[in-house]
Amino acid sequence: MVDVLVVGAGPVGLAAAIEAKRLGLSHLVLERGTVAETLYRFPRQMVFFSESKNIEIGGHPLVSQGPKPTRLEALLYYQRVAEREGLRVLTYTEVVGIQGEEGAFQVLARDRFGERRFWARYVVVATGYFANPNRLGVSGEDLPHVLYRYEEAAPFFGRKVAVVGGSNSAVEVALDLYRGGAEVTLVHRGRWVRPSVKYWLLPDFENRVKEGSIRAVMEARVKAITPAGLVLERPQGEEFLEADFVLVQIGYRAEDRLLREAGVAYEGERPLLSPEFETSRRGLFAIGSCGFGPDTRSVFIENGREHAKVALSAIARRRGGVGAGQGA
Structure with missing residues (x-):
């Protein structure tokens, strides 16, 4: 003992x-x-x-x-x-x-x-x-192309990747994927990413969005995930976002x-x-x-x-x- x-x-x-x-x-x-x-x-x-x-x-x-x-x-x-x-x-x-x-x-x-x-x-x-990552609680989140853990960008080279989230992890992953050759879209339910994002990441992310290197889809709630992408609920109605992989980074x-x-x-x-x-x-x-x-x-x-x-x-x-x- x-x-x-x-x-x-x-x-x-x-x-x-x-x-x-x-x-x-x-x-x-x-x-x-x-x-x-x-x-x-x-x-x-x-x-x-x-x-x-x-x-x-x-x-x-x-x-x-x-x-x-x-x-x-x-x-x-x-x-x-x-x-x-x-x-x-x-x-x-x-x-x-x-x-x-x-x-x-x-x-x-x-x-x-x-x-x-x-x-x-x-x-x-x-x-x-x-x-113990937070879950979305939607249909399709257990599909094999939906991931909650991120290691590096290499496996996603040349593919469409949707990153769900608006805090440090999501922003950092989106930037790393972009520099690793992925086509990245960040999806967040808020009007913009959280102001608490690391001070050296936020301007980098904002500049990449402005130049079109990373797409930001804001005020978007994930309703479902399919093998082809995400069903999003937005103020203007329902949208579909194509994605080969979905990386959920919501804390x-x-x-x-x-x-x-x-x-x-x-x-x-x-x-x-x-x-x-x-x-x-x-x-x-x-x-x-x-x-x-x-x-x-x-x-x-x-x-x-x-x-x-x-x-x-x-x-x-x-x-x-x-x-x-x-x-x-």
Whole structure:
């Protein structure tokens, strides 16, 4: 049995493991993919909005070639931090259930050999949101040419691609596709893309639209998707947009299945959390965006890593202070 079992080896989960180690608490991290799986799944050419110092964990400096780190720089950084800290991380081990109570949790997991059980005094869930994209809720969204994850432009060269969305992800994908040789149309229900789009992307996008390199179809709601394209509802009536591929980039929501199935109390779409990020189930904590439902715009690595410090400090106090978990 360990003092703290962390679910998820993203930046926030790793920050929690580092805090546990430094507070003298035994720990184990379970991750269904690789370390920093979320970053691995980001678009390959993505550049962070945050400066390096704002996404560092454990006091380890993140050195980047530009003013902001790239996806690859951050991915390698978090993996190296886990290695240097000697964190206990089991990758490709997916948690499927949380049972028990404070002091005696059983965490059910699955790896390539089958089901496994782990025991922990406390459980900290840090599952993030990137693997749980918002859906359109229309017919045809499960067709094989409709994609919710974007990696790079190469597969779409020379094809008509509709990008649905109006925030950072949609704009960034549209620009990358255009430069990769795709014929791009961005479809958004608003009058224009969101003003919160990264300041270095917005003028680039606006200029590409003005010159006709990217088509922008605004005030358009997707009614249905067919093998040939999208049925759009617009102020002037129904329109059809031809598309070989549809990339849906309309945001994400907390990946909170484990919390819901563990029976924690919710208020609306968010779990009830204490100031220490403890759920209504004593001993079970939710840090980072997993505890904030659809509100993914206000929880980032920057403040998620602070959640880790607060939650682990609370656990350490219950365990009797620094060093209480060693050899337990």
